[in-house]
Amino acid sequence: MTESVPADAQPTEPTGWLALPDVAERLEVSISKVHQMIRDRELLAVRRDGVRVVPAELVANQTVRKHLPGILTLLHDAGYSDEAALRWLYLPDETLPGTPADALGDHRAREVKRRAQATGF
Template sequence: MSESVSINAADWVNLPDIAERFGLPITKVHQLIKEGSLLAVRREGVLRVPAELVANDIVLKHLPGVLTLLRDAGYNDEEALRWLYTDDDSLPGKPAVALGGDLAREVKRRAQALAF
């Protein structure tokens, strides 16, 4: 992903820390990114993941599905991250934050609607 992605994630987690938190080898974290279950961007030359996307030591339940829907709508990874971190007045903030709560299915519905 491009170093120029400009999003306002509250915090960033590097891949070795994710591997440790998940109890996985680093190669499995790279595989999650490669297969589209997780998004990462370079910050200061290091691949990092927005902390909201890896809450409770797991990838958010609905994230892989939302990423698939966004890709089906023609979004690349950079655009998907921007969509996830763009404030939405009808949600409490950003879709990425809402994915971790009761509005996760609503975020998924909105991502699905982008394809139409």
């Protein structure tokens, strides 16, 4: 984390959640392909109320955010669980500004990737 993030900062919630069948429909792939994407860390899914869901903004149009798979791999290699990776992606950081998840959709994505690399050291 950067120095600008207070120790007691709380992550924001994603704008919405997609159930896995909805992700499959949006990406125009089979549900088994969505499960494979989750296993391969191309997509992040967590359990909410007993159902695996994906933050809606991580599925842009008919694709997954471009840098998301690389960031998820970096975070996993640094020892982050899926829940911890979700928290990292949605923790406000005024130096971005916003959250790393917000930044994945624009020119700040490379900075998010750099910060994810730094978590392993």
